[in-house]
Amino acid sequence: MSQVYAATERVLEASPERVYEALADYERTRPRLLPIQYSEYEVREGGKGAGTQVHWKLQATEKRVRDCLFTVSEPTPGRLVETDANSSMVITWTVTPAGEGRSKVVVETTWQGAGGIGGFFERTFAPKGINRIHGEVLDRLAAEVH
16 A cells, blocks of 8 residues: 545635635535535534534545545644544645735645555546545635635
8 A cells, every 4th residue: 555645736815814714614614615526514523623523425536435534633823634534534734825915725635545556546546636626625715715
């Protein structure tokens, strides 16, 4: 098995504080940001930032649906880390200043992939799919905070 890694980023026309606040709001804002690949979204504990527990199903491909139960932590200012209890997936959202009234948002996703030929294809193609999905989330985030 080897680690699979995907990263997507955008510069948004909003302050880092506003962007981070939107990302950390799992009750109201996050559901509005999710594209059709997400289903069964439910906040189970908390709802704002660290300590939040949130469930969703992610249909990454036509045949692959992940049942996710994430716990959110905030290890440093401007960073949300979502750790899945059902897999090795970790999603890290980092918000930093990018000039006057602008923010850079980077979303990184990692997980332990399969071995063998299946793992080769997963490492090759899965990051592109995850980046496409997270690109949609970031586009919706940009519209939300602008």
